[in-house]
Amino acid sequence: MPDILIVTFDAGGNVPLTLRLGRELRRRGNRVRVLDHEAQCTAVAEAGLEFRAYRNSPPWSPHQDHSTWNLATTVLAVMTNPGIGQDLLEVVREDPADLVIIDCMLFDALDAAARAGLRHVALFPTFYGCLDGMFRRGPLGIAARLKGLGPRRLWRQADLALVCSDRDLDPAGRRSHDDHLVWTGAVHDAKRPAVGRTPPRVLVSLSTGGLPGQRRVLQNILDVAEGMDIELVVTTGPAVDPVGLRTPTNATVHRYIPHNEVMPTCSAVVGHGGHGTTFRALAHGLPMLILPMSALTDQRTIGKTVAAVGAGKVLRKTAHPRRIRGALDELLAAESFRTAAATLGARIRATDGASAAADQFLRLIDRR
Template sequence: MSTFLFATLDAGGNLPPALLIGAELMRSGHSVRFMGHPAQSDAVRATGADFVPYRSAVPMTPTVELPALRDITMMLSVFTDAGIGRDVVTEARRDPPDLLVIDCLLFGALGAAAKEGLAYVSLVHSFYAFFDGPFRRNPISVLARLKGLGPRQVLEGADLVLVCADPDLDPAGRSRRSGNVVWAGAAVDVTAPATPPAHPHVLVSLSTTAFPGQPEVLQRILDAVADLPIDVTVTTGPAVDPGRLSAPPNVAVHRYIPHTEVMPHCSAVLGHGGHATTMRALAHGLPMLIVPMHPMLDQPMIGKVVQEAGAGLVLGRRSSGAQIAEALMTILDTDSYAAAAGAIGERLRAAGGARTGALLLEGLVERAAA
């Protein structure tokens, strides 16, 4: 039996791939524990893994909408947090794991692990093409680079860069980069395609993380679908109070309902382009309308990739209600979108990204022991 220590952060869709890989490791008899922000405790413990909260982390408020400059400042502080780095190193010294698996956004922890000479893996939970492309050029990464903690700088010492993305969708995966970058496939907990109902049913979800203008975009979507011949389920997450929204009769609004319960009975998904939600929808074979909520994150790239694959359409977050309604009905009325999403879904389910990721981590530990 081997021991694995995962270091993560409370940033929404970054956690599910790590949890799924951790669950696969535990099914194989390994010991798994997570370090993270206190708010992540319940989600981690629900998988059976142990949880150790950070004690020295800077404050993080992902569900509170912030002005753009404060949002950038908070992300930079968290990503380069020396306190998280110290906590991870301290925990690794207190109870040494066979392998340390660190979220790719925790530059401070990645840098601390490299400085201490620890064996570690960087877990990339979206397209590597984004992480090694536009993300490296945004203000957060530029400022991190000035601290010696840029994305490429902290990955140089990693034993493995584990990319939890479909290599056929990830623009970087198509070139199958060599070196320490390896694609496991998208980590999704989906075993069968959705069974769309006779009367179209659409899931709307714009992330559990707060983005500027999110309530206004949600309300515009609700107004747009009011006269459409469809049923709609909306999940707002902790970032938006459902009481702020006015829903028409064909819409049910929930602060939280597991997407694993809703997607199997949907016809399509309207999302923000977050990697976790998008891959889960596609794994169900569901076509998508993607409305990216943050220009500096992976959402625009993911939306573009889904549209180019023929599995959905992309609209800007300032799109009118009429544009939203037209795009949604185009997706529902055009068979090619569901067909393309269905083909992608078959590939994602067959790839078994979480299991493949676990096997790659196991193999790394075995080679180190040998």
């Protein structure tokens, strides 16, 4: 029975994606372990996977209310600190693995795996074009290179760079001719297109992380809903306490509801441009209004991509409530958005990204 070790951290949408991949590998009879921060122990166990906790990683809690500077420095510490690479090597020395799957942003872990000669995969939970651009031009990539951890070099040293997204939408997908870089399609759980209600149900979900300005944006959206003929369902996530949000009579606010229980009856989704929420919505054929919460992430690029294919609109998070109201009205009224989202949804549902990823992992083990 092949033994697979997944090395990851909680960066939001990468968690459900990683656990879904782990479950698919486990379903096929493989032993799957997950090396992560202690806070993820319960989620990993509930997915039916074995858990190993970091011993030497810097502290990490994405659900606090981070300033931009604090978020950048904390994420950089997790990406580049040698503790995670040390933990990885200790785990495989104690209990060897046939394959190590490493989140592409854990640079020191990728470096440690390459130096030790471990067969490993760099796993991309979002557009390759987003992360490649961020780390080539952005401050996190520059800081990583100054530490001798250039992202492109580390990704190239992996036996495979696997992108769990749609190649046609990924800005890098259309221009890549690199066999080392493989797209699997999006990992999602949509079985069929959403069927809307009357009045239209709209799901609002921003980042699960504590990003600056998030509470204010949620309140703006709630204020906009008052007087609209819609049913608004808001999930705040662990970073925002729903207590204190002013809620109109046509809206409900929850800390958490599984989105796969809500989206099948929605007509639209308001999101932040995170890859996981966006592709789950698109897989259901739902048009989107996207308000990116952070310039340090993939959210702006994903928002622009959705708007460019006609499946949604994108606004700044500082947009006035009147602009949010106008965009949401247009999204619900115009047939073109629904048609574009439905076409894209049918294409996304036609590919099982988790199964395609598992095929790639097991092929790599078989080659060995």
